[in-house]
Amino acid sequence: MTGATPASTAAGPVCSAEVQREIEAFLYREARLADESRYTEWEALVTDDMHYWVPAGPAVGDPAETLSYINDNRARLATRIRQLGTGSRHAQTPASVMRRLLTNIEVLSVSDDGTTYGTTANFVLYELAAQSTQELRVWPGRVRHTLRRVDGELRMAAKVVELVTATLPQPNLAFLL
Amino acid sequence: MAGTEPRDRPAAAVDYRTLVSEDRVHGSLYHHPAVFDDELEAIFTRGWVFVGHESEVPNPGDWVSRRLGREPVLLTRHRSGAVHVVANRCSHRGTALCWAARGTSNRFQCNYHAWTFDLDGTLVAVPYPAGFDRDKDDLGLDRPGQVESYRGFVFANLDGSAGPLATHLGEGGTGLIDRLCDLSPTGRIDVSRGWIGHKVSSNWKMWPESDNDGYHLNWVHASMVDATPDTYYNETVLGGETGNQSRAVDWGDGHVELDFRPSYTRALAWLGTTADRVPGYCQALEEARGPERAHRLLWDGPPHALVFPNLFLGEMNLAIIEPVSPTEMIHWHTAVQLEGVDDAFNTRLRRQSEAAMGPAAFIVPDDAVTAERIQGALAGARPAWADRGRGWLDVSRGARREQTGPGGERAALVSDETTNRGFWRQYRRVMSSRLTAPSPAGGAA
Numbered sequence: 001m002t003g004a005t006p007a008s009t010a011a012g013p014v015c016s017a018e019v020q021r022e023i024e025a026f027l028y029r030e031a032r033l034a035d036e037s038r039y040t041e042w043e044a045l046v047t048d049d050m051h052y053w054v055p056a057g058p059a060v061g062d063p064a065e066t067l068s069y070i071n072d073n074r075a076r077l078a079t080r081i082r083q084l085g086t087g088s089r090h091a092q093t094p095a096s097v098m099r100r101l102l103t104n105i106e107v108l109s110v111s112d113d114g115t116t117y118g119t120t121a122n123f124v125l126y127e128l129a130a131q132s133t134q135e136l137r138v139w140p141g142r143v144r145h146t147l148r149r150v151d152g153e154l155r156m157a158a159k160v161v162e163l164v165t166a167t168l169p170q171p172n173l174a175f176l177l
Numbered sequence: 178m179a180g181t182e183p184r185d186r187p188a189a190a191v192d193y194r195t196l197v198s199e200d201r202v203h204g205s206l207y208h209h210p211a212v213f214d215d216e217l218e219a220i221f222t223r224g225w226v227f228v229g230h231e232s233e234v235p236n237p238g239d240w241v242s243r244r245l246g247r248e249p250v251l252l253t254r255h256r257s258g259a260v261h262v263v264a265n266r267c268s269h270r271g272t273a274l275c276w277a278a279r280g281t282s283n284r285f286q287c288n289y290h291a292w293t294f295d296l297d298g299t300l301v302a303v304p305y306p307a308g309f310d311r312d313k314d315d316l317g318l319d320r321p322g323q324v325e326s327y328r329g330f331v332f333a334n335l336d337g338s339a340g341p342l343a344t345h346l347g348e349g350g351t352g353l354i355d356r357l358c359d360l361s362p363t364g365r366i367d368v369s370r371g372w373i374g375h376k377v378s379s380n381w382k383m384w385p386e387s388d389n390d391g392y393h394l395n396w397v398h399a400s401m402v403d404a405t406p407d408t409y410y411n412e413t414v415l416g417g418e419t420g421n422q423s424r425a426v427d428w429g430d431g432h433v434e435l436d437f438r439p440s441y442t443r444a445l446a447w448l449g450t451t452a453d454r455v456p457g458y459c460q461a462l463e464e465a466r467g468p469e470r471a472h473r474l475l476w477d478g479p480p481h482a483l484v485f486p487n488l489f490l491g492e493m494n495l496a497i498i499e500p501v502s503p504t505e506m507i508h509w510h511t512a513v514q515l516e517g518v519d520d521a522f523n524t525r526l527r528r529q530s531e532a533a534m535g536p537a538a539f540i541v542p543d544d545a546v547t548a549e550r551i552q553g554a555l556a557g558a559r560p561a562w563a564d565r566g567r568g569w570l571d572v573s574r575g576a577r578r579e580q581t582g583p584g585g586e587r588a589a590l591v592s593d594e595t596t597n598r599g600f601w602r603q604y605r606r607v608m609s610s611r612l613t614a615p616s617p618a619g620g621a622a
Contacts, residue, residue, distance in 0.1 A: 054537065056373050067373050067512060067527060069537045076532070083404035083539055090397060091542035132549035133378050167278070169374025169507045172545050173537040 014110045015117065023119060023147060024105055026154045030145075031102045031123075034176040037095035039081045042176060047148055047157045050074045054161045054177055059144070069173055070161075084174075091174035093131055098175065100125035102143075116157070119145045127175070137171060140164045191215060195563055197605040199598065200573035204558030207380040207551070212560075213503040219611040220486050220604075221246025222335045225345040227488035227497060228252050231260055231329040232367040233279070238296065241279040244499055245321070245335055251275060251285075252331060253296040260326065262333045263298035264319035274318075278372070285318075294318055327351060328358045329365060330488070346484070348584060349428025353480045357490055360474055362458075362465040362517040368495055370527060373535045375508040379548035381487075381500035384508055385600045387544045388489045388496065389482065391425050391435045391591035392574060397547055401539045407449075423591035425575070428584070431485025431603025433596035436588070438477045447478030447492060449529075457519045465517070479513070483596075485603055493526050494534050504552055508541065510534040572597045 013020065026045075033042040046052075053063055054070040063071045072080060083089050101124050109118035125139040146158035161177050163170070190211050196203040206212050220226075226245050233241045234254035241252050242265060249265040251274070265274050267287040274285040274294070284301065285294045293302040298318035303309065322337015332342050339345060346354070358364055377384075387393070422439035437447065444452050452459045452475065463471040479492045489496035497509040512530035514523045533540045558568035575593025582588055589595045 056371065064524060064527075065370075067371050067535075068531060069373065069535060071528070071531050079404050079539070083400045086400040086403045088403070089400040089543065091546045132546045133553065135378075169376040169509075170536040171376045171378070172542045174542045174546075177537075 015107050020107055023107055023117060027102055031100050035098045035100055039084050043081050045156050047155045048074055050077055050156060051158045052077050055166060057167050059160050059162045091172050096175050097128040097130050098125060115149045117147045191560055193605055193608040197601050200576055201569045201571050202601055203563045204555040204568040204570055205560040207555050208503045209560060210503055215612055217246045219608050223338060223611045224607060225332045225334050225339050225342055228262055228331045228333050230368045232369050238281045238283055242275055245333055255296045260331055261297045262321050262324045267292055268316050268318055328354050330354055347430050350432045350484050353482045353490055357479045360479055361515040362461040365516040367514040367516050368511045370512055372509045372511045375536045377506055377508060377545045377548055378504060379506060379552040380503060381498050381506040383548040384498045385483045386597050389433050389435055389596040397543045398540060418592055424588045425591050425593045425595040427587040427595050427599030431600055433599040434480055434482035435591055441476055444475040455522055458522045461517055494530050
C-alpha cells in the first residue's frame with residue numbers, strides 16, 4: 001500500500017460505489033480462478049512487481065528478515081505457476097477441489113494519484129485434498145490486496161494472506177491461496 | 178547395548194528382528210500403534226535425540242519450545258550462560274508452563290498455583306510453603322538424564338542411559354556436523370530465524386527415508402526440475418543411474434548421507450552461484466581457513482544427511498522430524514545462517530530455504546504427498562502378515578555393489594538404497610535391544 005492515503009477517519013468510503021463494485025468484481029474473479037486452479041488466467045491478473053506473501057505468523061515486519069510459507073517476488077511466482085503447469089506437480093495432481101467464501105470486503109485506502117487501492121477481506125477456503133488423504137481442509141484467514149490500475153484495468157501488485165492458523169504447522173499448501 | 182538379551186521384560190509384542198531385515202521392511206511398522214509406542218520408548222526416551230541449537234537461545238532467559246518424542250520440553254539459556262533442557266510441565270499438577278514457540282523469561286511461573294521455577298528447572302518458590310513436607314529440591318522440573326551439545330547442536334536423552342553423545346554420533350555424525358559448521362568463517366552457524374512446521378499425514382519414519390533417498394528425485398521432483406532447469410540438482414542427482422558421481426553413504430549408527438561432493442564441477446555449485454557473486458563470503462572464509470581449505474569447503478558445500486533419528490542436515494537448512502502419532506508427523510525446518518558473513522549472503526539462504534522446504538515450497542510438498550499416499554496404502558498391513566509374504570517393502574537396491582570406505586562407511590550409487598538400509602539397520606538394532614534391556618531405574622519399562 002505504498003503511496004496510499006489511509007482511510008479517512010470519517011465514516012465515508014474512500015472510493016466511489018462504482019469503483020467499490022469494480023474492486024469487488026476483481027476480487028471475486030481472482031478467487032474463482034484460484035479455486036479452479038486456472039493458473040494462467042490467474043497470473044494475467046498480477047503486475048510485473050507482484051509480491052505474494054503468506055507469513056508464518058502475523059503479517060508484520062519485513063518478510064526479508066524471516067521465513068515465510070510463501071514470499072514470492074514476481075520471478076518466483078512465475079516459477080510457482082510454471083511448476084503447477086508442468087502436469088507433474090504431484091502435490092497438486094490432481095488439483096485440490098476448492099471453494100472459498102470471500103467476505104467483509106473493504107477498500108481501506110487509495111493513493112493520491114487514484115491508481116492504487118488497498119483492500120482487506122476475510123475468507124474461508126474449503127479444500128478437498130484430492131491428491132492425497134481425501135480429507136477436507138479448512139483455511140480461514142484475512143487477505144489484503146494492493147490493486148493498481150494498469151492501462152485502465154485493475155491488477156494485483158500485492159497479495160498478503162494471513163491465515164488464522166499461521167503460527168501452527170500447515171499441511172501441503174501447493175495451490176494458490 | 179547391541180546384543181543385549183531379554184532379561185527382566187517379556188519379549189516385545191512386535192518382533193523387530195522379523196519385521197526388519199537387511200533388504201526389506203514390513204509395512205505394518207508405519208502405522209501400528211504398538212510400534213509407535215515402542216519407538217517413543219526405545220528411540221525417543223532411551224536414545225539421543227536432537228533438541229535444538231544454542232544459537233536459538235543466545236541471551237539469558239531465552240527459551241524455545243520443543244518435543245522429545247511426545248514429551249514437551251523447553252531449551253533454555255540460564256543466567257550462568259549454560260543451556261538447559263527442562264520439561265514444559267509444572268512438577269506440581271502438570272500444567273504446561275509455556276505456550277509460545279519461543280520467548281524470554283527470568284523464571285517460569287505456573288498459572289495454576291504459581292509455582293515458580295528457575296531456567297534450569299529448579300523450584301524456587303511456592304505459595305504458602307509451610308503446607309509441604311517434601312523438600313523443594315526434589316520438586317524441580319523433570320529433566321533429561323543427559324544433555325550434551327556438539328558445536329552448538331544440543332541433544333538430550335530422557336532416560337540418561339544412552340552413553341556419551343560422542344558414541345552416538347560417532348565419527349560419521351560429528352563429521353557431518355563439522356562439514357556444515359566449517360562453512361562458517363567463525364565455525365558457528367545461527368538458526369534463530371524461526372522454524373516453519375509442515376504437517377504431514379504420514380508416519381515419521383518416512384522422513385529419515387525420503388529426505389535421504391537418492392532414487393526418487395527424477396520422478397517426485399520432476400516438476401521442480403522442469404520449472405527451474407538450472408538448479409544444481411541436474412548435475413548432482415539426475416542424468417540416469419550412472420550419469421553423476423554422487424554417492425549414497427551409510428556412516429553407521431543410522432547416520433546416512435546423499436554425498437553430492439563428487440558431482441560438483443565448480444565451487445559454490447551447491448549454492449547455485451559462483452565465487453565472484455559472493456566475494457565477501459569467499460574472502461571471509463579464506464581469511465579464516467586459509468585459501469586451500471577454503472577452496473575445498475567452497476567446492477564441497479554442506480552435507481545432505483540424517484543424524485539419527487530426528488535431525489536432517491538439509492544442506493543449508495536444518496529440519497527436525499517430530500513424531501505426532503502413528504500416522505502423523507511434523508517436518509520442522511529453518512534456514513542455516515552463517516556467522517561472520519554479510520547479510521546479503523544470509524538473505525539468499527533464507528530465500529533458498531523458502532523455495533526448497535515447507536508446505537508451499539517447490540520440493541518438499543511433493544515428498545509430503547508421496548508420504549501420504551504411502552500411508553494410505555499401508556493402512557491394512559498387519560504385523561501378522563509378515564510370515565505370509567504380504568505387506569513387505571523392498572529396500573534392496575544396490576546392496577550387492579556397496580563398497581566400504583576408509584572410515585568403514587558403506588557407499589554406493591546415489592540412487593541406491595544404502596541410506597535407507599543404514600537407517601533401518603540402526604532402527605532394528607535399537608528396537609530389538611533397548612526394549613528388552615532393563616530400564617535405568619532397574620525395573621521393567
